[in-house]
Amino acid sequence: MSALPIPEFMTDPELRRLEQSGISADLGRSSEVINKFFVQCADLVIHSFSVGNGCAAIVVYFQGLTDTTQLETQVIRELALIEDPTFTNDSFARLSVSNKKMLKCYGEVVSSIVMGRTLLFVDGVESALSIDLTKFEVRALEEPQSESVVRGPREGFTENITTNMSLLRRRLRTQAMKTITFELGRYSKTMINMVYVDGIAREDIIQSISERLAAVDLDGILESAMIEEAIEDSTFSPFPQIQATERPDVAVAGLLEGRIVILTENTPIALIAPTTLATLMQSPEDYYQRFWIGTTIRWLRYLFFFIALLAPSVYVAILTFHQEMVPTTLLLRVAQSREEIPFPALLEALMMEVIFEALREAGIRLPKQVGSAVSIVGALVIGQAAIQAGLVSAPMVMVVAITGISSFMMPQYPASITLRLLRFPIMIMSGMFGLFGLMLSLLLIITHLCTLNSFGIPYLSPFAPLRPIEFLDTLIRAPLKFIKLRPGTYSGKNKRRKSVYARVRK
């Protein structure tokens, strides 16, 4: 492990040499070397003290990352009690700290310090002790913001990866849940945990994900989205090929289906791969409500998937090319409300949709204090005032509103923004070529979806390639006792679920 983030850009050759050199027995030399590495790091603390037998010693750590109370009681006070005439490596064993290790060279020392560990040097000893006393401010567990449910656990992932791991461990109490750790980001050195259940997950998928993760080399990983982008199959596709979730129960459900969860340090968003379009249409609550309700809601979601994608395009296409398709009474009404509008239907629709998108974006970004301003102005812009101003017709406002609502029906936010994005090209195509253009763009999208893969799993599975047995959990939400198989495409050796219910009839 190299302590220098980007060796080729380190101008000082001495540092590179020092990185390899062993730790000197001379304490003064050691503190000199550390000072060389951490020039102008004002938050680095180098504290000198002496151990019980009078030897000089220093502890080195970053302010705010270390639990100083523990450092004082568990390390400095303990060391003061050592009476042995000579201080050797074995003397470190007396420290009652569980997570500690001996380091031999300065490179290791530097990388230990930046990880937030505390380094202990004692005069006359040719090694340093790295102690894990890391402690920093963390956010408490909160309810997931973007995936709320009425019934279901209220815990969401946090920024702390150890907490997130504990959330998974608490849900799957088995040694079969395996974790592989990666450290990604030249500067950020972000910890990534790849979690899977041995036997359920497919070997080749584990292999391919870990290979891709190992190959990633970025300056910094600030959010799991950066990893998602770096390892997904098609960067240019508008569709998310890896599911993102902040719910531990969703992550665990994924693990039990044989999918692989990737936890990233400093973000509450976990990744689940591989992902298909059908999984993006599932909400955890489908499984927490009675299955009739789960199924109905799922159908409603499929319906609104198409409405969100197509409603404005269909309106534009029919109103500019296929007026004969509208019931006469409705057409007369629409004609009447459109009479004063100076713009063609396409422009009207584009205008309204863009305004709606702007409103939505503004609603997310704006400071909380001015939140009400946007909703008031928004209601004016998309509403009666716009109609009276003669900019848009009343039916258009309805179409935009329905489209807006239906795009929020998608349980996965990335999927819903994809729909919003795709709406615009379809709208332009329908404005130019009518329903023909609409069908053309739909065909293009379907063709693209058919070519899409997520870690070797076809994106449209189980619809294409067809796996009717899996319709039990895609087209409908059957009671769990009927879903006897894990989704065959991504599960490994262990294909059968346990799905036995209590017997209620004799």
Add this chain to the structure above:
Amino acid sequence: MITGIRKAASICLILCLLPGCWDRIEVNDMALIMAVGIDKAQDQLIELTVQVFIPNPSAGGSGGASGDGEGRVYTLSRIGETLPDALTVLQKELPRTFFWGHAKAYIFGEALAKDGMEKQLDFLFRDIEPREQANIYLCRKTAKKLLLSLSDPNSYETLIKLGQKRSLEASSIISVAELIGTDSESFTLPIAKTSALISGGKAKSILIVEGDALIKERKAIAFLDEEITEGLQWFQNMKIERNVAIALEDPNKKITIKLKRSSTKIIPVIDKGKWSITLKLKINADVADNATNLNLMDEHDYLKKIEKPFNQLIEHKIANAINRLQTQYHADPLDLAHAFHKKYPRIWKENRTRWEAIYKKLDVKVEVNTIIRNPGISNINVRVNKGERS
């Protein structure tokens, strides 16, 4: 990658060449044709009258606009060589594009209908815009006069509702296209008329449909009187809710039955060169009104007994109507020819040209079977004095 960009760029360039929106038309630029009148003008010309809907901008947007419909329907009329030609003449004058897709009624004037409607029907069948569900009507005198005299506050609503009426299904363009090709080459078309009513203190005249005209070989040969129309309607299976009244003994005391369901069967027979046909009609009906002294609910089962007079009455009406068609008009709107064609294809082939002569002498039997199911929901005696009960 480079070739991909090149491909995409060339596709974009090609798209620029197609000035895309060639058949794009905004609703704002449309004059929606609601009803069309077609008349004969002098010198073999055609006079086209169209009733168009042009939206009223001030009524748009805010609600409650459907009430003040006046001024939104305009009636225009021009003369041209043919029907599409007359339309072109109209189109030249008006800035809005005419749109046939929502036309609900095509009304043929009397003179034109008697001369033959084949050229105009050809346009309606051939052109893509006139829709197949629109109805074809005939009218007395000229269609122009009929359309101009309408002062219906809800003209387009009336037309839409007329088009949705079950009984007028047979006059839609698609059914007329079928009827024209039948073996007998004759059928009936409904007649459009105006009727006066009072709305908001003012007299208005609205469009109604009443009676049938007889079409034979694409020409109107007669406007049928009520006797024939009614007799035919039993077999055209149009009247779902229909009341028939009959007096049993005393002409002042009638029983009325309400038709619920009817089914027909046509049985052609050729026996030793003699052509005959049996028309069977089965009616399910309920009692709607009972002015006689009969108690329809008691154990005598009068319901069964009153069926017979109804059978005779209806049989008589139908037989009379068909008889008059045979002798007076020589037309076969029930398409009895088709029944023979279907059952005796070979004999029909030989006698196809002789059908008119055969039809004149055709022996028609009518059998009506009325089943009265329900005597009504109560049997309160409102007319019968005590002691007069049977």
